[in-house]
Amino acid sequence: MRACAVVASLLLSLCIGCYRVLPGAGGGRVKANPDRPINAADISVESGYAITPVAAGLTFPTGVTWDDQNRMYVVESGYSYGEVFTSPRLLRVEPDGNLTTIATGENNGPWNGVVFSRGAFYVAEGGSMDGGRLLRITPDGKIERVVDHIPSGGDHHVDGPIAAPDGTIYFSTGTMTNSGVVGDDDWRFGWLRRHADWHDVPCRDITLTGENFEIPDPRKEGGKATVTSGAFVPFGTPTTKGQVIKGSVPCSGGLFRIAAGGTAPELVAWGFRNPWGLAFGPDGKLYVTDNGYDQRGARPVWGAADWLWRVDPASPGTWYGWPDYSDGRSVTETRYKGNYRQPTRLLAEDPNPPQQPVALFGCHSSSNGIDFSRSDKFGHVGEAFVAQFGDQAPVTGKVLGAVGFKVVRVNVDNGVIEEFAINAGKKNGPASMLKSGGLERPLSVRFSPDGSALYIVDFGILMMSDKGAAPVKGTGVLWRVTRAGGEG
Amino acid sequence: MRTSVARIVAAAALLAAVAACGTARRGVPIMGPIAHSDAGMHGKVLFMHNCNQCHPGGDAAVGPAINNKWIPDPVMKLQIRKGVLGSMPAFSDKELSDKDVDDILVYLNELRKKKAK
Secondary structure, eight states: OHHHHHHHHHHHHHHTTHHHHSOOOOTTOSOOOSSOOOOGGGEEEOTTEEEEEEEEEESSEEEEEEOTTOOEEEEEOSEETTTEEOOOEEEEEOTTSOEEEEEEOOSOOOEEEEEEETTEEEEEEOOTTTOEEEEEEOTTOOEEEEEEEESOOSSSOEEEEEEOTTSOEEEEEOOSSSSSBOOHHHHHHSHHHHOTTOOOOOSSOEEBOOOOEEEEOTTSTTSOOEEEEOBSSOTTOOOOTTOEEOOOSSOTTEEEEEOTTOOOOEEEEEOOSOOOEEEEOTTSOEEEEEOOOOSOSSSOOOSOOEEEEEEOTTSTTEEOOTTTEETTEETTSGGGTTTSOOOOOSBSSOSSOOOOOSEEEOTTOOEEEEEEOOOTTTOOTTOEEEEEOOOOTTTTOOOSSOOOOEEEEEOTTTOOEEEEEEEOSSSOOOHHHHTSSSOSOEEEEEEOTTSSEEEEEEOOOEEEETTEEEEOTTOEEEEEEEETTOOO | OHHHHHHHHHHHHHHHHHHOOOOOOOOHHHHOOOOOOHHHHHHHHHHHHHTTTTSGGGSOSSSOOOTTOOOOHHHHHHHHHHOOTTSSOOOOTTTSOHHHHHHHHHHHHHHHHOOOO
């Protein structure tokens, strides 16, 4: 008995500080072959399903859709983390896999997703240069701005969009910052150098606790200068207890809708962090994937999941917790401290009681695009399929193994998550890390109009290091998954 | 002094043992579906809502992989109840009852024992 106690305590003492002692890992910490090999045999899909590449050579693809003639289109974002700018494009994927350019956008990416509705394409323009927009693109390539001046283009961008059966367009906005405070991490992201006045904008009036942070000032040489900065204000601006920040729509971390043919966005829900993926479930509710906090910047939050939320579009206005809740819990709980300063509250009061997520994805998995299976032709009817872009360690925080880089399915009734399409082998990770021809960074998923095939938009290679992100152009792939023997 | 040296040697041996335990992957595409017991299925749901974010599917993320390491149930229970400073939170019996913890361990053991298809 005494020996068992000694062994048990040894095991426990071994684990204490495991996280601190073990070296950091991460799927992007590789030196990738820019000539990305593609081999569907390197991907393990659930038994009874088959995966094939449909199109390759894409540069930073983010979304797929079909027009009313069932022709397939993808968008290339025109921007990647790592401050790499290309031209955002809407492309038609021809039956032989060739690409036809339909529209080319301004230098204001990323173009984060696309949907075809009532004769036109709607694209979320992320706004890294000039702020976010919702665009409408006609089939002959004419681009118009439906919504402009969206507070977006910082760490996260305008996302979505999707269309409801009545033609209402839903889109979302990610927050400018990690957790409410503009910090030196945003200088490294790049956008703070361009826009010193950008900050998060709440969707409703909020009252601050006045918590301020001493932050290194990257604008000054020498590395010793600091500024004092609060939340929801520009970099280097202190706040005071009881200070009210006015809300406005559109705003940061919000979910919006526009009636068919309309231009004025209506707030549906807010308090998200990076609500990248939107999809209607079989219950008529809107399901939202939302990337959780990172361990970086002025107010790091440790151990936050990525979340799947259920939103009732018939009851607009609910707040989903950012910047003071994670996983349905207050960030003031010690579990969110890690090796950093304990997060404290930024809001003096909660707009409403905290919401509970439907499911909790792995920390830093970057769980993004989502769609529901609706047809027995594919199976798993009623389950949500989610693309996990994969960790961006070390920038977003230390991980002990590659997280994400796969497609999972979720039972939204009990929150159970199962792997669906992953790279083969003994370890998890992107193809570049495994030296294979499989999935790299799945970003979006969408079922074909007849429901028989799942399309996976694979962003391509994004390497990571202490210096930041390093994407590789021309390595994006569009994959198709069908029942084995199906054509999709 | 001899006891301390013995403990250090034992710790090193344990570390070596737990470090080399094969793949942590247990996902359906690799292993096929797992037929869980009722307790295991209940434990799976609890795991998804309490443990999955740090140990997705029992693999590594901000927490280490647990599928490929044999850790006795009493030690696992101790870790769940006490946590690990600076990394794993403690779960009180208000959050997870003793039965809940037992069922999570049933799930993890069923997961761990699954052989590749």
